[in-house]
Amino acid sequence: MDIKKINKLIAEAEKRLKQLDTERNKVIADLEELQQIKKTGFQVKESESLFQKTRVTKDSPADEKISLFLSLFRGRQDIYARRWESFRTGKSGYMPACKNEWVRGLCQL
Secondary structure (H helix, E strand, O other), X not given: OOHHHHHHHHHHHHHHHHHHHHHHHHHHHHHHHHHHHHHHOOOOOOOOXXXXXXXXXXXXXXXXXXXXXXXXXXXXXXXXXXXXXXXXXXXXXXXXXEOOXXXXXXXXX
C-alpha cells in the first residue's frame, strides 16, 4: 500500500469515529432523559416519541412547539407553579409545587 491510500483510509476511519461519537452522545442523552422520566414518574404519551425528528417552525401547532421547548429544556412535568397571596400584606406570587408532594424523596424542592 502506498502512503496516499493509507492516509485516505486513516481520514475515513477518523471521520467514521467522529460520526460514532456524535451518535453515542445522542444515545446517552436519550438514555438520561428516559432515566429521568422513570425517576420522576412522568408518563410519555404513545403518540410522542423521544427519538422522533420533526422540524418545528413558527407555523407549527402550539403543542409541537411546547413539546420542542420541553425537550430542549427538559421541563419537569410533575412540577408546576402554585399561586399564593398574603392576606396580611397583600403580596402575591408563585411558588413551585409538585403533584407528587406526598411521595417521599421525589419532590424535594
